[in-house]
Amino acid sequence: MMDKAGVDYQVLSATPQVPQFGKPQEALAAAEMINNFYHTIIDQQPDRFRAYGVVPLPHVEEAIQEGKRIIEELDFLGIAVNTVLETGQSIADDAFLPFFEAMDALGAIIYIHPTGCGTLSPMVNDYDQEWVVGAPIEDMLATLQLLKREFPQKFPHLRFHIPHLGGGISFQMQRILDNYEDWRSFSYHPLETLQKHFWFNTANFLEASLLHSNEILGNQRLLAGSDFPYFQNQKYTRAFSYIREANLTDNQRTAILETNAKALYGNRWSLSKLH
Numbered sequence: 001m002m003d004k005a006g007v008d009y010q011v012l013s014a015t016p017q018v019p020q021f022g023k024p025q026e027a028l029a030a031a032e033m034i035n036n037f038y039h040t041i042i043d044q045q046p047d048r049f050r051a052y053g054v055v056p057l058p059h060v061e062e063a064i065q066e067g068k069r070i071i072e073e074l075d076f077l078g079i080a081v082n083t084v085l086e087t088g089q090s091i092a093d094d095a096f097l098p099f100f101e102a103m104d105a106l107g108a109i110i111y112i113h114p115t116g117c118g119t120l121s122p123m124v125n126d127y128d129q130e131w132v133v134g135a136p137i138e139d140m141l142a143t144l145q146l147l148k149r150e151f152p153q154k155f156p157h158l159r160f161h162i163p164h165l166g167g168g169i170s171f172q173m174q175r176i177l178d179n180y181e182d183w184r185s186f187s188y189h190p191l192e193t194l195q196k197h198f199w200f201n202t203a204n205f206l207e208a209s210l211l212h213s214n215e216i217l218g219n220q221r222l223l224a225g226s227d228f229p230y231f232q233n234q235k236y237t238r239a240f241s242y243i244r245e246a247n248l249t250d251n252q253r254t255a256i257l258e259t260n261a262k263a264l265y266g267n268r269w270s271l272s273k274l275h
Contacts, residue, residue: 002048005237006244010228012038012051015080015113019056020087027056031066039074050269052080052111057096058087064102071106077268078109078161083142084117092145097154104155109264111161114138139167143198144176147186152197159264160197163225165204169194170216194221199264201225202256205238207246214252222256223264 002010019030031054038051053070055063070076081091089095091112103110118124118134119141125134143162151158169176179185186193195218202210203225214222226239243256262269 001233001236005226005240007226007240008048010049010226011077012041012049013080013111013113014038014054015052015111016082016115018054018080018082020058020082020085024056024059024062027059028062028066031056031062032069035066035070035074035076038076050265051076052078052109054080055099057081057091057099058085058089060096060099063096063099067099067103067108068106071103071108075268077265078111078159079103080111080113082115083112083138084115084120088120090145091142092149092151094149100151100155100158104157107157107159109159109161109268111163112139112142113163114142114167136164136167139164140169140172141167143167143169143194144190147188147190147193150187152193153188156197158197159199161199161201161223161264163201163203163227165202165209165213165222166194166198166200166217168204168209169200170213171209173216191216199223199260202243203227203239205235205242207242210243210246211248214248214256219248219252219255220260220263223260224257 014034019027019034021027035053038053042049042051053074053076055066057063067079070079084090114135115138116130116135118130119137124130139162143166146160173191176190180190199221200213200217201223204210224240224243226236228236231239240257243253246253
């Protein structure tokens with residue numbers, strides 16, 4: 001499937017199926033199992049796979065412990081977390097600040113994925129729209145919550161990777177900026193912050209959406225994304241063909257498909273291959 005789609009490497013992530021239930025040590029053991037399994041896959045096929053590791057949030061001490069192992073020992077690309085925890089807490093909750101502080105010291109990449117919880121809203125869940133619109137709303141809300149709580153300013157060495165074109169955040173940009181300018185809804189310029197600290201994958205699959213995000217968020221902030229395993233076979237291939245066929249310049253297509261990822265991951269890409 002990867003060869004047919006013209007994909008050289010796939011970055012693996014367990015989100016949203018991350019270990020957050022049970023006792024802290026049980027959740028930690030589950031995270032270790034997942035990360036060790038990914039490590040084995042990369043060892044067996046280093047020319048095809050990389051990974052984001054998982055941590056057992058909301059158990060902060062255990063999440064810090066496993067996060068350090070992910071970055072310092074396993075040399076994965078970064079750490080995958082959910083937009084919201086099973087406790088109902090946002091990933092931007094103050095309770096998790098010690099975790100992000102520890103990961104900031106490591107210069108970690110944080111991949112944030114929706115859970116399918118429908119933003120805990122009956123307006124979504126009562127109509128079975130958890131994955132139709134709930135997931136992208138989670139993406140956008142998590143991004144805005146991080147901006148509101150000033151995570152990029154508190155943790156300047158973190159880099160945030162948001163899927164699904166940020167849930168369509170570019171389409172709301174003028175409204176976001178107006179609320180920043182007139183109502184001080186954010187302490188720092190939202191778009192400038194996004195263009196410095198955030199990357200967005202292109203698992204949206206509509207050319208018009210891709211072009212809009214490319215224009216508003218910036219070409220250098222976009223990374224090819226597939227939404228595998230939720231979309232497979234023809235739709236997996238489409239995730240990349242729609243970029244190649246989009247009304248972009250050759251340099252812009254290459255950036256999304258290749259060079260932006262190289263710029264984001266830097267030497268972590270080669271470190272991951274060494275194991």
